Amino acid sequence: MPYFKFQEKKIFYRIRKVENRDALIFIHGSGENSNIWVDQLRLEIDYNLIALDLPSHAQSEEFKDLTLKIYSECVETLVKELDLNKVILCGHSLGGAIAQDVYLRNPERINGLILLGTGARLRVSPMILNSLKTNFEEYLESIPIGAFYRKTDEKIIKDYLAEVAQIPAKVTYSDFSICNTFDLLDQVKNGEITIPTLVICGVADKLTPLKYSKFFEEKIEKSELVAIKRAGHMVMIEKPEETNQAIKDFIINKFEEK
Template identity: 55%
Template sequence: MPLLKYKDKNIFYQIKEAETEKWILLIHGSGGNSHTWNNQLTQLDTNSNLVAIDLPSHDQSDTFSELSLELYVDVVKTLINNLNVKEVILAGHSLGGAVILSYYFKYPSEVSALILIGTGARLRVSPIILNSLKTNFQEFLDGLPMGGFYRKTPKEIINQYLAETSKIAPEVTYQDFKICDEFDVMDKIRLINVPCLIICGTEDRLTLPKYSKFFKENIENSEMVLINNAGHFIMLEKADELNQAIKEFIKKL
């Protein structure tokens, strides 16, 4: 089981190695874990090393007393250094998008490309959702299928996600959403000067397609892929389409 030593804590990650110097690091969203990316780790063929991390306090990583965007970025930096990666392609979903954008703005020379999936330059969260997370986590879970997935998504896919997110402590998921709510880099997006792939589900009601369109309009070297009949969890709902979009993007780099 691959573990990264971060100070006195262990951080879990999954890795699929390839005979190449190209690396793609996958960062999950709020209340998620590295298994969010199982369809990419097992099926995505880009002739790249693939790494997916459990962020601090998530699933198989050790628990931290305080969580912050700065901590997440520093853990990612430590992992990249530990793997001796010189340039990395960063892929992030939702909260993971906030992590990779923050990483890019801090270490721009280390990033060769960005893949932004169901995310935004600002990620405000409804007070109703925050209150539900704080006071009645089961209510939040019960509402997730309707809010997070396309209405015709097979139940087994939804149940698979719910089983994974149920492994995460409610307080951790709440802190993740608070981090999202405070995230805002709208005034920096025009500074991005690496190739950027923007992916969003047409039925995403958590990070609306207009968030992705903002990226497309403000990042010069970018392309946007809208995936039909997909909600927020594209990696699970439409894995084949997502993998194809990433594969085509990586080919051009």
Template identity: 50%
Template sequence: MIPYFEYSGSQIFYQFKDNNSKKTLILIHGAGDNSNIWEYQFYLNIDYNVIAIDLPSHNKSNTFPELSLNLYVDVVKKLVDSLKPERLILGGHSMGGVIIQEYFYRYPNDVSALILCSTGGRMRVSQFIFNSIKTDYQKYLDYLRSGSFYRKTPKKIIDESILETSQIDPEVTYNDFKICDVFDTLEKTESIDVPCLIICGKSDQMTPVKYSQFFHEKIINSKLCIIKKAGHNVMLEKPKDVNQAIEKFINIENFI
């Protein structure tokens, strides 16, 4: 399978693991990030094909003149419509969680389950983040070392993640955070009626545990997994724990 699909004349890159299944798990990265943040989830032992996309203007996808939540949702919809999976699970990290929530509210019949990772139903962003991205991108990157990771996460993991983020255009990262900052669907959360796995790092500073606990309280058919010794980028910090939670959700607990 060619690792690009076309949207409005532009190329969108994705990573793909073909498990010879009619079911698909699509993973969406967060603000100023790319599909590589899901690298360990390609080792999942599940009966689903696994796809992680680079959103428009991120990493290997083409640059778009304007970025918005509508665009991101439309891109995911184009991919889903082209695949036509028998069952679809959407997973999203941080802003990716915003995107898959919005996707569900628009196209609930498409979705069999959601995986909400380090995200929230309302995502206010501090002025410090906006200012540092605009005036001193290195200052923002330095902040991520403590803001996105547990304090004892190995330096190699942090360095590799920061390098990925450093290659994203600061304007793209800024726009991503603007999307997060205005997102507020707390009043809709109770309407999520598909099985939902909620994952967060216990030491997450960007989207604190209380955000995930809110999801768990409001979504009837949900499972909450709080992972110790992990921060915002929990999938990189504790990939085995995250994968075990996803595999249990899909394979054992019969949520799907």
């Protein structure tokens, strides 16, 4: 599996290659890794499909400090290192925050955004932050209730928990701390996101409720919202077929030549 260098450290990424230099880059959320996108990496579109492990996550090397700036610069380095042409960023939760930040830092390099279960501001419950500091097992036990629709298949939840349990508690704590201070409300309100944007949200999402996604739909002129029923915060693994269809339709309608 490939790596690229960022600040002299190795960053892991998965890629499904095609002949051109267009790319859809998937950015995972807090305490997750690139494996969260396994269903989306099967998308049948003529784009390079790329999912990275953020610094200190899974197969990427450890970094001393983790910040939104570090994560955004890491994604920017990936785009540069692979010499990508047309780039669409797809981010979930914290990954959606990173995608917004990367675009606002480099509007000329990003052609589209796909924002899943995220917001322009991401406040985190003090209970989550406290459990990550004091009792990681308690945090893991709280995930099924908070992150998933109540009737989601137990195997999906079990597989997800196995992935997030591998990320050190201090890394996940850093991720949620970044979320807690993230705030681009003014930039989004002011219409600074001007590129085609797909917003996807599970109707039963408790962590980033549907109203967060409706805010994007209202304030981003070139946006469209797909609300997926019987799905929570982990919409792309709870309802992969619906998520993939929404992504495919968006790319075909907005970016493929008629």
